[in-house]
Amino acid sequence: MNSLLLKKVLLSFSLSTALLLAGEQFSMSEADKAMYEELKENNPADMNVEEGMEIFEELGDEAALANFLEVDEKKLAEYIAGFPRYVKKMGNVVGLDQVLQALQVAQGQKKYDLSSEVMSSLLAYVKSLANEVAINIDVKANKEMEISFALGEKLYSEVRGYRGLSCNSCHSLPGTILRTQILPEMGAQNTGGTWPAYRMTLSTLVTLQERSRTCMRDAGQAPLPLGSKEMVALEVYITNLAKNNKHKVEIPGLKR
Numbered sequence: 383m384n385s386l387l388l389k390k391v392l393l394s395f396s397l398s399t400a401l402l403l404a405g406e407q408f409s410m411s412e413a414d415k416a417m418y419e420e421l422k423e424n425n426p427a428d429m430n431v432e433e434g435m436e437i438f439e440e441l442g443d444e445a446a447l448a449n450f451l452e453v454d455e456k457k458l459a460e461y462i463a464g465f466p467r468y469v470k471k472m473g474n475v476v477g478l479d480q481v482l483q484a485l486q487v488a489q490g491q492k493k494y495d496l497s498s499e500v501m502s503s504l505l506a507y508v509k510s511l512a513n514e515v516a517i518n519i520d521v522k523a524n525k526e527m528e529i530s531f532a533l534g535e536k537l538y539s540e541v542r543g544y545r546g547l548s549c550n551s552c553h554s555l556p557g558t559i560l561r562t563q564i565l566p567e568m569g570a571q572n573t574g575g576t577w578p579a580y581r582m583t584l585s586t587l588v589t590l591q592e593r594s595r596t597c598m599r600d601a602g603q604a605p606l607p608l609g610s611k612e613m614v615a616l617e618v619y620i621t622n623l624a625k626n627n628k629h630k631v632e633i634p635g636l637k638r
């Protein structure tokens with residue numbers, strides 16, 4: 383087989399695998415739809431948000447976070463709507479959850495694991511302080527953000543893993559239509575502004591990075607570690623898509 387033909391065969395194979403996988407995940411049964419409508423009225427993750435509020439109070443509330451981040455408390459909500467950000471005292475582009483860990487450490491407490499449910503709850507509450515605020519991530523704010531965005535963009539479109547898929551194979555612009563269903567185009571559906579979200583299929587609160595890891599596993603890719611430079615870069619890229627679509631922060635989301 384010549385290499386061009388081989389490439390074509392491989393490409394059509396990986397695309398059909400992608401669509402198959404995506405179809406399996408995406409088709410919402412009637413029962414799912416009914417549950418979605420019901421939970422929209424009363425998102426079970428509101429309980430996580432409340433738990434997060436209690437934890438945050440113990441950490442000193444908005445005043446402590448604003449002080450830690452060296453921002454005016456009155457501008458804190460707007461600042462939160464711009465994560466992931468380069469935080470100079472942390473020397474990195476970081477997610478809001480990593481800032482909360484640093485705040486815990488600064489107060490002599492043990493930090494929560496990024497994968498723990500308490501951390502997801504805390505993150506959901508603190509991000510919800512920016513509800514209704516327009517997402518304002520600035521991927522050109524400084525060199526560090528530019529580098530992170532470029533890495534996120536590359537990782538999003540780079541084929542990885544044995545199935546030969548990239549994020550873009552399924553989540554492509556302007557939205558792939560599969561058996562009459564539209565696969566999630568992340569900018570249009572405000573992915574950057576709606577996680578942490580309650581996932582009905584898992585009956586639990588899930589962060590954007592955890593959700594992305596599930597897709598990586600499904601796509602045959604080694605999942606990137608939570609909070610890694612690469613994972614944060616993907617979050618930067620995905621959040622910027624939501625900003626380009628003029629979305630606001632809406633926490634907690636509700637997802638299948």
Ligand code: HEC
Binds near residue numbers: 574594616
């Ligand atoms: C094989 C196809 C496929 C690939 C490849 C894929 N995804 Fe997904 N992804 C899906 C489907 C399908 C959903 C929606 C599932 C649903 O609605 O239940 C989804 C949902 C998501 C969501 C939640 C979107 C929202 O707001 O509800 C995120 C975040 C996500 N994917 C991240 C990624 C990332 C990051 C990559 C690349 C590392 C990736 N996905 C690769 C199929 C894929």
